[in-house]
Amino acid sequence: MSITRKIYTAIKKLQQGELFSHIYDKVMLSLIRNKNVFSEYKKAQTYYKLGKKYSKFLKPDSSSVPTSAKEPIRVWTCWFQGEENAPELVKVCINRMRAVFGKENVTVITDENFSEFVTLPDCILKKYEKGIISRAHFSDILRIELLYQHGGLWLDSAVFCTCKNVPNYIADSELFAYKNINLTRNDINPIVASSWLLRAEKSEKIIGKTHELLFEYWKKEKTLANYYLVHIFFALATEVYPDEWKNVPSFPNTSPHVLQFEFFESYKQGRFSQIEGMSDFHKLNWKAKKPDGVQNTNYDYVLSL
Numbered sequence: 657m658s659i660t661r662k663i664y665t666a667i668k669k670l671q672q673g674e675l676f677s678h679i680y681d682k683v684m685l686s687l688i689r690n691k692n693v694f695s696e697y698k699k700a701q702t703y704y705k706l707g708k709k710y711s712k713f714l715k716p717d718s719s720s721v722p723t724s725a726k727e728p729i730r731v732w733t734c735w736f737q738g739e740e741n742a743p744e745l746v747k748v749c750i751n752r753m754r755a756v757f758g759k760e761n762v763t764v765i766t767d768e769n770f771s772e773f774v775t776l777p778d779c780i781l782k783k784y785e786k787g788i789i790s791r792a793h794f795s796d797i798l799r800i801e802l803l804y805q806h807g808g809l810w811l812d813s814a815v816f817c818t819c820k821n822v823p824n825y826i827a828d829s830e831l832f833a834y835k836n837i838n839l840t841r842n843d844i845n846p847i848v849a850s851s852w853l854l855r856a857e858k859s860e861k862i863i864g865k866t867h868e869l870l871f872e873y874w875k876k877e878k879t880l881a882n883y884y885l886v887h888i889f890f891a892l893a894t895e896v897y898p899d900e901w902k903n904v905p906s907f908p909n910t911s912p913h914v915l916q917f918e919f920f921e922s923y924k925q926g927r928f929s930q931i932e933g934m935s936d937f938h939k940l941n942w943k944a945k946k947p948d949g950v951q952n953t954n955y956d957y958v959l960s961l
Contacts, residue, residue: 702882703846730808734765774801796886804867807858819936830857834909847887850909865893911935923957
């Protein structure tokens with residue numbers, strides 16, 4: 657980072673009242689010397705801080721009850737600038753969603769149409785308009801609200817589907833998310849699931865509690881406590897409703913990332929079939945750049961479908 661950029665960052669942190677914590681984080685990172693470990697430390701720190709701050713809201717809410725009627729599962733995804741302006745990989749993934757789930761069942765959320773589907777507090781809308789809430793975090797808020805208000809299946813725009821329809825383990829669940837499996841079980845995990853795929857019935861309890869915590873947070877806050885804010889609130893919500901969380905079938909969130917990490921490897925039908933067998937959904941990275949001179953990769957194969 658350039659000196660100019662460092663000065664700019666310091667001034668912004670000072671204006672936001674976060675200069676001391678910014679300096680403290682820099683010192684801690686220099687001591688830990690491992691960005692992954694430091695990231696886990698920051699998540700845990702935020703988890704305990706928010707758990708304490710919003711403890712009065714961490715109680716069951718009898719008014720949040722999932723609907724009993726089963727309806728066709730609506731699929732939600734998002735590209736704020738409009739699908740026509742999306743990268744090629746995103747277009748392929750969205751078209752794949754339509755082929756799998758039916759064109760009429762897939763809704764692409766944009767800056768122009770999100771207000772047609774969800775009602776959000778003015779405090780959130782104004783902070784989004786001012787850039788206080790980034791597009792990345794606004795999409796986190798939207799997925800929770802869409803599922804809370806309508807139910808359905810949320811898929812990030814760069815999720816590639818290899819199933820032929822909604823799998824039963826998702827369709828038959830009031831709530832589904834790929835879980836962050838904690839093998840050590842030595843302590844509470846501040847992040848218990850991924851958010852790039854979420855399935856919920858309308859007014860599902862854990863989604864409802866996450867919705868409540870997000871709204872309470874943005875009533876007063878002007879900065880994002882942690883990039884994984886929605887994941888941390890979701891984790892706290894699962895503790896309010898442990899039985900509901902226990903009913904969510906356990907599928908690890910690692911398998912759906914295998915294709916992403918082999919995206920630019922040479923396409924081999926046998927290996928691709930193995931990856932397809934690992935997961936019905938594959939979280940890809942639309943920002944990834946194909947290396948020069950590499951041909952016939954898994955990336956090329958996906959774009960050709």
